[in-house]
Amino acid sequence: MERILEKQRLEAFSDGVIAIIITIMVLELKPPHEASFSALAQLAPVFFSYVLSFAYIAIYWNNHHHLLQAASHVTGRVLWANVHLLFWLSLIPFASAWMAENHFAGATVAVYGAALLAPAIAYFILSRMLLKTHGPESTLARAIGADVKGKISVLLYLLAIGLTFIDPRLSLAIYVLVALKWLAPDPRIERVLTEKRRSERQR
Amino acid sequence: MERILEKQRLEAFSDGVIAIIITIMVLELKPPHEASFSALAQLAPVFFSYVLSFAYIAIYWNNHHHLLQAASHVTGRVLWANVHLLFWLSLIPFASAWMAENHFAGATVAVYGAALLAPAIAYFILSRMLLKTHGPESTLARAIGADVKGKISVLLYLLAIGLTFIDPRLSLAIYVLVALKWLAPDPRIERVLTEKRRSERQR
Amino acid sequence: MERILEKQRLEAFSDGVIAIIITIMVLELKPPHEASFSALAQLAPVFFSYVLSFAYIAIYWNNHHHLLQAASHVTGRVLWANVHLLFWLSLIPFASAWMAENHFAGATVAVYGAALLAPAIAYFILSRMLLKTHGPESTLARAIGADVKGKISVLLYLLAIGLTFIDPRLSLAIYVLVALKWLAPDPRIERVLTEKRRSERQR
Amino acid sequence: MERILEKQRLEAFSDGVIAIIITIMVLELKPPHEASFSALAQLAPVFFSYVLSFAYIAIYWNNHHHLLQAASHVTGRVLWANVHLLFWLSLIPFASAWMAENHFAGATVAVYGAALLAPAIAYFILSRMLLKTHGPESTLARAIGADVKGKISVLLYLLAIGLTFIDPRLSLAIYVLVALKWLAPDPRIERVLTEKRRSERQR
Secondary structure: OHHHHHHHHHHHHHHHHHHHHHHHHHHHOOOOOOOOHHHHHOOHHHHHHHHHHHHHHHHHHHHHHHHHHHOOOOOHHHHHHHHHHHHHHHOHHHHHHHHHHOOOOHHHHHHHHHHHHHHHHHHHHHHHHHHHHHOOOOHHHHHHOOOHHHHHHHHHHHHHHHHOOOOHHHHHHHHHHHHHHHHOOOHHHHHHHHHHHHHHHHO | OHHHHHHHHHHHHHHHHHHHHHHHHHHHOOOOOOOOHHHHHOOHHHHHHHHHHHHHHHHHHHHHHHHHHHOOOOOHHHHHHHHHHHHHHOOHHHHHHHHHHOOOOHHHHHHHHHHHHHHHHHHHHHHHHHHHHHOOOOHHHHHHOOOHHHHHHHHHHHHHHHHOOOOHHHHHHHHHHHHHHHHOOOHHHHHHHHHHHHHHHHO | OHHHHHHHHHHHHHHHHHHHHHHHHHHHOOOOOOOOHHHHHOOHHHHHHHHHHHHHHHHHHHHHHHHHHHOOOOOHHHHHHHHHHHHHHOOHHHHHHHHHHOOOOHHHHHHHHHHHHHHHHHHHHHHHHHHHHHOOOOHHHHHHOOOHHHHHHHHHHHHHHHHOOOOHHHHHHHHHHHHHHHHOOOHHHHHHHHHHHHHHHHO | OHHHHHHHHHHHHHHHHHHHHHHHHHHHOOOOOOOOHHHHHOOHHHHHHHHHHHHHHHHHHHHHHHHHHHOOOOOHHHHHHHHHHHHHHHOHHHHHHHHHHOOOOHHHHHHHHHHHHHHHHHHHHHHHHHHHHHOOOOHHHHHHOOOHHHHHHHHHHHHHHHHOOOOHHHHHHHHHHHHHHHHOOOHHHHHHHHHHHHHHHHO
16 A cells, blocks of 8 residues: 555656646747737647647656556666656757747757657656666556657657758757657557456456 | 556546646736726636636536546557546646637637637547447446537537627537536436446445 | 545645746846846845735635535536636735735735735635535534634735735735634634544544 | 545645645756856756755655655644645745755855744654554554654754854755755565555455
8 A cells, every 4th residue: 555655646746736837838828919820830849849749748748658657666776766757858848948038040950859859768767767667578568568659759859959050940850750650659558567467367 | 456546646637637737728818917896807808718717617527527437447549548538627727728818809708718619628538448458338428428518518519619709708608508508416417327337335 | 536636636636736837926026137236125025925825825725625625525616616716725825926016015914915905805615615515514514614814814815905005015024924824723623623533543 | 434535535635735746846947048058047046945955845745755655644733734744835936936046155055944943843743643653553653663764864054054053065965965865765664565465465
């Protein structure tokens, strides 16, 4: 019971922080002073940036949800690895706003890429910390697997940051593609969790 | 146990996001620089807009609460359908502020209607996703029923958007009426949930 | 189980909204542009206003916590009475900021009093709604009792609003006194809850 | 069950408030209007201030988490001691922003020290309130121990506030050192909690 509570409080705090991060971004979407559709249309870059960042933070919430669900307990190091992830996630609204305000200028798109890269690395650290205390035979280990998607994403962020010096639109296309790849349901995690539930019922 | 926890975390995250959305709207209610009742009276449109949007978001929280309560489990697709709903809800404060700041000009009232229409559709998608995995005999299916109120609301939002070209006040009247209809207690859902509880106790 | 979950989600949503209301008020405490203690001292009215409003919202959270703890179940009407309370609480930051910005001018102190009066009435409605479904012999009924403190508070808010026309400082003194009265531990509620726990253990 | 729920709601509310405090600080990190890396570099003081304050609030969340986990029940006085802690924590974003905006001028660094000192004292009061109702043989008492680290931190904050009159950089160095000391895992608390779990399993 104690261990489940501890995990639950970690999840609750993370949910709180992620919920605030995903919501305060909408404050960047400042209502135009003019009451026309054309005034609204000028918000398009801010809106695109909001949608993209909303999707990324939702993806992190979703992955975090699955990761912690597969975990059976948390340690002190996991608490800090989790706070470390939340720190980097908290910078996405800033990078998103800067990029939108400057109409996707190279430097801002590169920094946005860095703002996506940092939580990806932090998430990797968090999953390693969890793995260390769960062992290679755990549900968690099977749910994480080789984490090919996570590793490819890191490479793609790096590529996108490099491409900002050629054409930032290429970088944006990569950010969108990576987000779409993550939004597609991941059959592996769902399968592992379904198996876990089944075996629990059989006991 | 695992399944209840998973549902609970979805609820917790949704509660967090909805709580933030409903609360940050009050930031639009900027205190006037003058200390007079007439200065306060000038805030009337912003206040009306706040009350209306607060009511709508509270209605969504209430319906979401009942929907999830009737559900016994959630899937990966349900998680995304839920995030999709939260995305559209997050735009209501923006639409509300734009409408209030421009004293309910036609375009802004139409966009506000769209901002009410989008989460209505997203809510419909979420309930269908849940239905798919619960079956037509489930408590959930009975709690949702034919969802006549939801479907009529969608039609009324569309009508209201069209009416902004004639007189935006007609549209506002429709938004108020739909909100009042939802605020009235729904005997059906309460009855189904009461039955569910009764049958659980009898087991 | 179902009923406890339902009550828990009501509490969770309320906690979220109240936590945001209590915290966004600090955004009014804008850092002065000068790095001197005298610049800081000029924030005194905003700070006083923040402390007072923080105390009031904390008192509501505390009372809400005790009220819901004593309740065994919630109904659809209770959900709405609760949202109604949250609505009025959400206006306290606005009234607080307006009052502070205008250095406690009469009209602003009167409106602040109204902003304290409204949630007091909403809280009364919420407790009546809960009482209706729990019966006069319930733990809840005994925990609420005759609610003398609640009724006296309402009278004092009304008195304070009237006194703003004579001297707003008298009104402020009343707001402070009422808050102090509520901050003092209430032996009645603690006793009833302790008895409840004891009798539960004996079963 | 009742007691665990009560403790859980205290934790949930605290998590909510701390999550908001830690996240709204990022709003101070305003995106520069220019799309250049040099414009970004000018945010260095704000960023440093953000990282430091984020770390401190995360440390408080972590300690609060461990403290409440070791507690078996809460009283009315504990609820208020907790709200008192949250109040002082809520001022950290203000002190942090003022310090960053004024490039770490003496007065601002001293006030930041006071903003760290106040929650340290509030945390001490909270732990004493909890100790009073748990007794010297409780898991809680062993988890808190002599709290040498807490007491040294208070002395260091006082020293740092004094040093702002000589060189604020010395004070900042102390703030960073204290944070690093807290970020390092504390073997004592983890050991006590592990023992508690082991003894619970043996029963």
